[in-house]
Amino acid sequence: MSLNRDRAEIAFTFKxxxxxxxxxxxxxxxxxxxxAQLAGKVSQAPAFFQHTPVVLSVxxxxxxHLALERICAVCRAHKLLPVAVRGGADPVxxxxxxxxxxxxxxxxxxxxxxxxxxxxxxxxxxxxxPTPEATGQAGGRIHRGTVRSGQxxxxxxxxxxxxxxxxxxxxxxxxxxxxxxxxxxxxxxAGIHGDREAGxxxxxxxxxxxxxxxxxxxxxxxxxxxxxxxxxxxxxEDQLRISALV
Amino acid sequence: xxKIIVVTSGKGGVGKTTSAAAIATGLALRGNKTVVIDFDVGxxxxxxxxxxxxxxxxxxxxVIQGEAGLNQALIRDKRSExxxxxxxxxxxxxxxxxxxxxxxxxxxxxxxxxxxxxxxxAGIERGAQLAMYFADEAVVVTNxxxxxxxxxxxxxxxxxxxxxxxxxxxxxxxxxLLITRYNPNRVDDGDMLNLEDIREILAIDLxxxxxxxxxxxxxxNQGVPVIHDDKSDAGQAYADTVSRLMGEDVPLRFHSxxxxxxxxxMFGGGARR
Numbered sequence: 472m473s474l475n476r477d478r479a480e481i482a483f484t485f486k487x488x489x490x491x492x493x494x495x496x497x498x499x500x501x502x503x504x505x506x507a508q509l510a511g512k513v514s515q516a517p518a519f520f521q522h523t524p525v526v527l528s529v530x531x532x533x534x535x536h537l538a539l540e541r542i543c544a545v546c547r548a549h550k551l552l553p554v555a556v557r558g559g560a561d562p563v564x565x566x567x568x569x570x571x572x573x574x575x576x577x578x579x580x581x582x583x584x585x586x587x588x589x590x591x592x593x594x595x596x597x598x599x600x601p602t603p604e605a606t607g608q609a610g611g612r613i614h615r616g617t618v619r620s621g622q623x624x625x626x627x628x629x630x631x632x633x634x635x636x637x638x639x640x641x642x643x644x645x646x647x648x649x650x651x652x653x654x655x656x657x658x659x660x661a662g663i664h665g666d667r668e669a670g671x672x673x674x675x676x677x678x679x680x681x682x683x684x685x686x687x688x689x690x691x692x693x694x695x696x697x698x699x700x701x702x703x704x705x706x707x708e709d710q711l712r713i714s715a716l717v
Numbered sequence: 718x719x720k721i722i723v724v725t726s727g728k729g730g731v732g733k734t735t736s737a738a739a740i741a742t743g744l745a746l747r748g749n750k751t752v753v754i755d756f757d758v759g760x761x762x763x764x765x766x767x768x769x770x771x772x773x774x775x776x777x778x779x780v781i782q783g784e785a786g787l788n789q790a791l792i793r794d795k796r797s798e799x800x801x802x803x804x805x806x807x808x809x810x811x812x813x814x815x816x817x818x819x820x821x822x823x824x825x826x827x828x829x830x831x832x833x834x835x836x837x838x839a840g841i842e843r844g845a846q847l848a849m850y851f852a853d854e855a856v857v858v859t860n861x862x863x864x865x866x867x868x869x870x871x872x873x874x875x876x877x878x879x880x881x882x883x884x885x886x887x888x889x890x891x892x893x894l895l896i897t898r899y900n901p902n903r904v905d906d907g908d909m910l911n912l913e914d915i916r917e918i919l920a921i922d923l924x925x926x927x928x929x930x931x932x933x934x935x936x937x938n939q940g941v942p943v944i945h946d947d948k949s950d951a952g953q954a955y956a957d958t959v960s961r962l963m964g965e966d967v968p969l970r971f972h973s974x975x976x977x978x979x980x981x982x983m984f985g986g987g988a989r990r
Contacts, residue, residue, distance in 0.1 A: 617920050619874035620867050621841075638870050638918060656918075 491665050491685045494557070495525045495546075500534050502541040509549040519664070520550040530558035530577045539566045611647070618643060618657065625663075639679060648672065658682075662706075671704040672716065686711055719827040722834050722962070723852040724895075725876075727868030729839030731860045732897040735933060736955070737836035738766040739944040740856065743959030745800035746944070749831040752791065754822075755805035756848035757838035758813060764804045767794065768940025778806035781818030787825055796945065801830075811844035823851050841875060851881050854891040856924060856962075860898045861909040866918055869894075873919065893924035895958060900929040901974035912972055925958030927951050928971040 499505065513520050525546065529537060543553045555573035556563060567574045610628030618624050618633060620640030625631065631645035634652045641657035643649055649661045651673035662669030662684035669683055676697055681688045683706040693713065701716040724737040734757075741753035755763035758778060764770040769792050775785035780803075787803075794800035803822075806813065826833050837848035849855060855876050859869040876890045877883055883890070896915060903909045916923060927933075932949030936942060944959070946952040950971055960967045 617873075619877075620870040622874045622878075636918070636920065639867055640871065641874075654917075 489682075489685055489687065491663050493523060493525045493664065494528050495551070495553075496528045496531060497542075498531055500529070500532050500537045500542070502538055502545050505542060506545045506548075509545065509551075513549055522550055522552050524552045524554045526555045526557050526575065527553050527572075528557040528578075529563060532559070535560045535562055537563050537566070539563065540570060543570060543572075612645075614643075617653075620657075627663075637678075645669070659704075660687075661704075667706050669706075672702075674701045676700055676702045676713070681711060681713070683711060688713075719830045719833045720854065721823060721827075721852050722832060722854045722856060723837055723849045724834060724856045724858060725837035725845060725849055725872055726839065726858040726865070727841060727845075727872040728860075728865045731858050731865050732927070732933070733839070733858050734762050734766050734836050735937060735943065736856065736858050736895055736897060736927070737834050738763060738942040739952075739955040740959055740962065741832070741834040742767075742794070742797065742800060742942040743944045743956055744832050744834075744962070745794070745797040747959065747963065748799065749963075750799050750829065751832040751834065752801040752803060752826055752830050753834040753836060754803040754826075755836050756814070756844055757836065758805045758844060759807065759810045760838065761805040761807040763836050764792075764802065765940060766937055767802050767942065769794070769802055769804075770940070773804045776804045776806040777822070778809045778813045780822055781814060787822065796941075811838065811842070811847075814844065814847050816847065816850065819847050820851065841871060845872075846875065846879055849876060849880055849890075852876075852890050853882070854893065854962075856893050856895050857919070857921070858895050858897055859915060859919070861896060861900075861904065861911070861915060863910065866910065866915055869919055873921065892921040893962070894919055894921050895925045895927070896923070897927040898929045899926050899972070901972060903929075905974050923969070924961050925954060926969060926972055927954045927958070 527542065537559065539556070546553050553572060555575055556567040557575040558577035564574045610626065611630040612626040613632040613634065614624050616635045618635065618637045618641040620638050623642045623644070624633065626645040626647065628646050630647040630650065631643055632650045633643055636653040637643050637651055637655050637657040637659065639656045643651065643657065644660040644663050646664045647661065647666060648669045649659045649671045651659065654675035654677060655673035656677045656679070658680040659671045659678055660682040661671045665684050667684045671681055671683065676699065679690050681704050683704060686706055686709060688711045697713050702713050703716050704711055704713050724733050724740065726733050737753055741751050745751040753763065754777060755761055764773050772792050775790035777790070779785040780787055780790045790803055792802045792804065794802060823833060835848045835852065838844040857869045857872055859865050873892060876892060880890050882888060894916065896912065900909060904911045912926065928950045930949060930951035932946050932951045933943050936946055943949065943951050944955040947956065954971055957967045957970065
């Protein structure tokens, strides 16, 4: 009886979640410059600007005071919804809270010389993409060769095709689908901007982590019978489904 | 122009310095003018392995900071007149190295030597990056265990993006895999990764396979590079490695378990040559 009463009283539960989130890394605090650049971006990719939640990262800025309210207004005018601010001095934090935004501490500072940027990735021209599936995607990328531990290869728009192995400790990401023609031993994230139709396709599955639109499975959660096989990974009813290819 | 070869691994304790000493000695014994540089500033070890620790006066940091000339700091090997050692400083840290300084030292050495062997410190930080930055070739030392393989993989990624050759869009650094401490019996027992698994993950040319051997520890403690011990399996394996570095085609040895004879089986199983 007490159990029933408890359940009736519960209005919500807290759950941890990993959601795909766009970070807007500001290189300037000038709202007019931001407005000018945003106007250009909207015409390039109108689909992206549909009340998309963004985190404003001000880590690269050295200004103690920011016209945060005006920057937010510019973003909203272009259908971006600022939900939080990352980094910045104390006044920035205070004004973020005053505007009803969350505040995140700056990202852990990693030694810049080592891995502050993803490894340089050779990217062939789209015309050379061998599969029609990839050529059909705007901004698709193709990577030839092994993706090694600590390297990150991403296709921020479209599909990513890797011709080679993705080794343990490496990460491959795409706004669209991820295709790996080789053993997948690292992490693969498809649909990083929330595309639930995206999938992961690979020969020889040994992935540390598989994620489609933020729903993920760790190696531990993967059915051992699927390991070492050619598989496709898709999001079905909020679950990752791993099925054998052929 | 000298060929610059970095001996690196990411992980510590896998045999970088042992390998650098053996390879440099082997190249010198074949008549190449060779210098081996210890980049492990603060944890100087190469001089011990080379048996010249009592003759160190000046070091790499002194040269870079202009406190000594290159010829004052170079130590000539006792056993081979073609071989010189440039020791690291034990009292400084790796911040004492500068890119320009290292470039100048390597440039000056290039005029007099055929081979420059850079013994990298462990890790992927500044010291390791400086050791690899100017390399033409890299020997990636890997033990048959998963953490060593992963760290080697990481280093290979850095070699392809953080070297001068990569930054100038020249031919990439030529990468070679050197597997050390390989024990075929333990591989067969499943305690160690086998050769094929390592090659499959790292996907680079195998330049040598050094068996786990007591000769290595003995050589380190005596300060005589193990390649001088030509009766030992490890010494022979390093000699094969040097031959391959010089472009010769030598068959791989020591990769499969030896059948133990009746006597060995009677007198304890742990017999390792």
